[in-house]
Ligand SMILES: [Zn+2]
């Protein structure tokens with residue numbers, strides 16, 4: 075809901091409220107008619123946490139400075155009749171935006187603060203240049219922790235995450251003699267009613283989401299809306315091996331797609347045995363194909379470029395800590411630490427903040 079509409083409706087119904095002003099608070103007693111859902115007093119004020127605008131009742135009195143925190147941001151939203159629809163990793167970014175807007179003469183009115191398509195959306199009148207910079211910057215900040223991140227895709231869903239918080243969302247699929255496990259929970263082929271891809275193939279003809287329906291209720295952390303449905307995602311560890319295992323097993327699956335999955339090959343970007351269907355499921359980079367990557371000098375230039383991203387993202391650090399694939403003894407690292415640092419700096423220079 076947008077602020078102007080919400081506020082207009084809220085305050086046009088002022089006559090429906092009976093206001094009692096006491097020393098430090100305003101008690102609003104609704105008359106027995108249908109009223110907007112907004113509580114009369116911000117529930118935030120009763121929590122046992124300090125924030126500068128605790129108890130603030132109006133935007134005119136709302137204080138904006140470098141000391142405000144996430145609770146102040148929630149208060150700002152509440153005073154505007156909206157809620158923050160984004161995760162706390164972006165609070166620091168949002169705080170900087172609010173401070174900069176304030177310094178530019180903003181009236182503190184905002185109709186929407188949310189994450190959409192992994193970008194910050196902040197709707198207010200004017201200040202487009204400032205807001206655009208923060209929208210761009212949001213694409214490089216983890217929505218969970220606020221550290222450097224990038225836009226990831228999981229099951230067709232885009233979101234911003236650092237490497238650590240991204241890999242936490244990836245399930246580990248392992249094939250067993252009579253079925254498979256997902257994060258250690260066992261499933262059996264004999265219990266499956268049907269399996270089918272839940273999305274449309276992308277430009278490369280690849281799917282991202284597999285829906286598996288079981289006869290009985292299942293226990294799985296990533297189970298879907300029904301309690302007998304399991305979703306597996308192309309970003310999960312072991313997707314390639316799973317595609318091989320289900321090939322020919324279920325009628326509902328696109329066999330042309332499954333046929334693209336052969337035995338894995340070592341990846342020249344990350345070095346792990348994880349390349350299926352022309353893409354590595356460890357570093358998630360595609361293999362070099364001359365017609366697709368002709369804008370690179372040559373094959374070596376392509377892999378060097380991909381390795382800069384892989385090492386800057388600390389991919390090797392996390393994979394080495396908890397390996398999911400064997401590493402090639404012949405792997406050639408094409409970049410040194412200095413080049414990775416320089417790459418990191420170049421990327422930061424693109425960051426406008
Ligand atoms: Zn993070």
Ligand SMILES: [Zn+2]
Pocket residue numbers: 341342343344345346348354355356357358359
């Ligand atoms: Zn790789």
